[in-house]
Amino acid sequence: MRSMTAVLDRTRHGRFALAALLAAAVAMAVPFYFAPFQVFQLTMVLVYAVALAGLNLLVGFGGQISLGHGAFFAAGAYTAAIMLDRFDTGHLATLPVAAAACFLLGLGFGVPALRLRGLYLALVTLSLAVFLPPLLKRLEAVTGGSMGLTVEKPQPPAWSGLAEDQWSYFVVLAVSAVALLVARNLLRSRVGRALLAVRDNESAAEVMGVRLSLHKTFAFAWSAMFAGVAGCLYTWVIGFVSPDSFSFVLSITLLAGLVVGGLASLYGPLLGAAFVMYVPSVAQDLSEAAPGVVFGLLIIAVMFVAPTGLAGLASRAGGAVARRRAGAAASDRSSVAEPPPESTSEPSAPRTPVDPESVEAEPVGAPPRTEKE
Amino acid sequence: MLTVDGITVRFGGITALDGVAFTVEPGTAVGLIGPNGAGKTTLFNCLTRRCTPDAGTVSFDGVDLLALAPHAVAECGIARTFQNLGLFPRLTVRENVMVGAHSRGRTGHLAAALRLPRVRREEAELRDRADELLRRLGLEDLADHPASGLPFGTLKRVELARALAVRPRLLLLDEPVNGLSHGEVGQFADLVRSVRRDFDVTLVVVEHHMGFVMGLCDKVVCLDFGRKIAEGPPEDIQRDPVVIEAYLGVAA
Numbered sequence: 001m002r003s004m005t006a007v008l009d010r011t012r013h014g015r016f017a018l019a020a021l022l023a024a025a026v027a028m029a030v031p032f033y034f035a036p037f038q039v040f041q042l043t044m045v046l047v048y049a050v051a052l053a054g055l056n057l058l059v060g061f062g063g064q065i066s067l068g069h070g071a072f073f074a075a076g077a078y079t080a081a082i083m084l085d086r087f088d089t090g091h092l093a094t095l096p097v098a099a100a101a102c103f104l105l106g107l108g109f110g111v112p113a114l115r116l117r118g119l120y121l122a123l124v125t126l127s128l129a130v131f132l133p134p135l136l137k138r139l140e141a142v143t144g145g146s147m148g149l150t151v152e153k154p155q156p157p158a159w160s161g162l163a164e165d166q167w168s169y170f171v172v173l174a175v176s177a178v179a180l181l182v183a184r185n186l187l188r189s190r191v192g193r194a195l196l197a198v199r200d201n202e203s204a205a206e207v208m209g210v211r212l213s214l215h216k217t218f219a220f221a222w223s224a225m226f227a228g229v230a231g232c233l234y235t236w237v238i239g240f241v242s243p244d245s246f247s248f249v250l251s252i253t254l255l256a257g258l259v260v261g262g263l264a265s266l267y268g269p270l271l272g273a274a275f276v277m278y279v280p281s282v283a284q285d286l287s288e289a290a291p292g293v294v295f296g297l298l299i300i301a302v303m304f305v306a307p308t309g310l311a312g313l314a315s316r317a318g319g320a321v322a323r324r325r326a327g328a329a330a331s332d333r334s335s336v337a338e339p340p341p342e343s344t345s346e347p348s349a350p351r352t353p354v355d356p357e358s359v360e361a362e363p364v365g366a367p368p369r370t371e372k373e
Numbered sequence: 374m375l376t377v378d379g380i381t382v383r384f385g386g387i388t389a390l391d392g393v394a395f396t397v398e399p400g401t402a403v404g405l406i407g408p409n410g411a412g413k414t415t416l417f418n419c420l421t422r423r424c425t426p427d428a429g430t431v432s433f434d435g436v437d438l439l440a441l442a443p444h445a446v447a448e449c450g451i452a453r454t455f456q457n458l459g460l461f462p463r464l465t466v467r468e469n470v471m472v473g474a475h476s477r478g479r480t481g482h483l484a485a486a487l488r489l490p491r492v493r494r495e496e497a498e499l500r501d502r503a504d505e506l507l508r509r510l511g512l513e514d515l516a517d518h519p520a521s522g523l524p525f526g527t528l529k530r531v532e533l534a535r536a537l538a539v540r541p542r543l544l545l546l547d548e549p550v551n552g553l554s555h556g557e558v559g560q561f562a563d564l565v566r567s568v569r570r571d572f573d574v575t576l577v578v579v580e581h582h583m584g585f586v587m588g589l590c591d592k593v594v595c596l597d598f599g600r601k602i603a604e605g606p607p608e609d610i611q612r613d614p615v616v617i618e619a620y621l622g623v624a625a
Contacts (some may be wrong), residue, residue, distance in 0.1 A: 189496060190496075196463070196472075199462070200462055201462075203459065205475075206470050207459070208539065210475050218482050255401050
């Protein structure tokens with residue numbers, strides 16, 4: 001039994017490694033096959049994926065909500081831009097500083113998040129997103145005001161023989177790969193489980209020894225840090241920041257992207273990022289007059305077809321097939337006059353692989369369930 | 374082991390507990406009975422720091438429980454189950470049990486993010502221990518099943534497994550057999566008895582099922598309207614006219 005599960009584990013690991021290798025190969029090859037503009041778009045998908053992965057930690061896995069992640073994104077972007085513009089620090093130095101700054105900022109905002117939930121938390125975080133762009137305009141001496149700041153993009157080293165867009169792509173690919181790996185590591189640990197437990201049942205988690213204040217504020221901090229890193233990458237790729245790039249619509253777009261991609265899914269952020277990046281331009285093609293309307297309708301359509309997001313679509317389909325098969329098998333068995341299942345405590349009860357995604361379709365910002373005491 | 378002295382809890386004008394005092398000796402099983410609203414669950418909530426009494430003391434092995442932060446209670450070796458289940462529905466059965474071992478782990482946020490070797494080691498250990506508990510309670514086939522959608526009786530066992538993952542010295546069971554069928558109550562009673570022996574835990578059980586309480590417990594404490602009205606061995610409690618009156622009422 002043990003050795004069998006070990007073998008199963010190994011094949012699963014093998015298959016995972018193979019898939020990862022394949023994805024890596026595709027990711028490496030992509031910038032050589034596409035036109036510079038398309039490479040740029042893909043780079044932006046990766047940038048958004050990092051921000052969404054962070055938001056996912058908070059909303060999908062942590063069960064909290066933030067309508068202010070655009071502000072953390074902007075903070076990261078401006079940290080990088082100011083460092084490059086004023087202090088000429090070089091690109092690599094901006095990344096840890098932006099990450100650390102946004103981590104601390106998130107930690108600070110995690111404190112009110114301890115007391116607020118649902119709509120109230122949404123409002124407080126939204127106010128952050130609304131208030132930041134005017135502030136950036138005001139602090140003209142540092143931020144360049146409404147005009148923004150133009151900074152240099154990372155230049156490819158001569159030995160690489162790459163074009164600027166290709167180099168940007170690879171740099172962003174490396175950073176986002178590390179970021180996604182960190183997010184995955186966090187979730188697959190005692191810390192990540194604590195976060196999930198808090199989302200599912202706060203008081204039971206506390207009785208099990210989970211320190212709520214610590215894990216909730218850190219979820220906010222990590223999440224802000226990812227947004228900040230994404231913002232920093234944004235500055236690298238675009239080479240320009242201005243207050244109007246980070247209006248509160250960005251925060252809402254991020255949240256919409258996450259929900260469309262799939263909450264509490266590890267690869268949902270990638271799908272969501274692609275949605276956020278490509279669908280507005282598709283919408284533009286469909287209707288030049290009202291791309292926003294088309295974008296909105298497409299979001300509604302996706303949520304209607306796939307309430308658990310694009311990431312949940314595959315497993316939902318798989319689950320439905322498995323259920324139908326299990327249902328057919330069960331009806332076969334019951335036709336052979338099997339006694340009705342009397343003792344429900346038998347572990348043999350519904351063995352149907354209920355897909356975990358289908359239970360994740362809880363509305364964002366829904367009040368967490370607390371058991372009656 | 375556990376000494377509760379003069380616990381009083383008021384919710385607004387209602388006195389849920391009024392100077393309740395009793396002790397639990399190591400290795401014993403104490404039953405807590407009383408009609409609905411007598412304050413049994415409130416008492417449990419005081420023991421696990423879910424609510425703070427207005428007066429009184431609770432000490433566990435010389436530690437003042439009321440001075441602890443709520444999350445620190447598990448570390449002391451106290452675990453509980455909940456009246457209407459307090460599982461994490463979207464986590465798998467195994468993950469539920471692994472959260473139970475949270476207080477036994479050390480991994481912090483930074484170490485987890487970097488997945489240091491010791492994090493891997495700890496994960497493997499926690500996982501093995503969880504699997505062992507699941508085997509012990511006959512749940513190994515359901516390890517990867519999400520906790521939602523399982524039958525009630527099974528979930529009760531999952532919750533027991535999760536509580537045992539805390540490695541408790543004191544286990545508080547809040548109505549462990551409510552909602553179970555007659556046959557299941559017997560099975561669960563056997564399970565609790567064997568768990569009590571194998572894991573060497575001291576038990577406090579809130580339960581209305583008198584067969585279960587009387588068969589399991591060495592001592593029974595009866596509450597009514599927040600007051601302790603009787604305390605003693607099960608057979609005395611069963612004959613105590615005050616208890617009978619509180620529970621059944623007496624003909625006028």
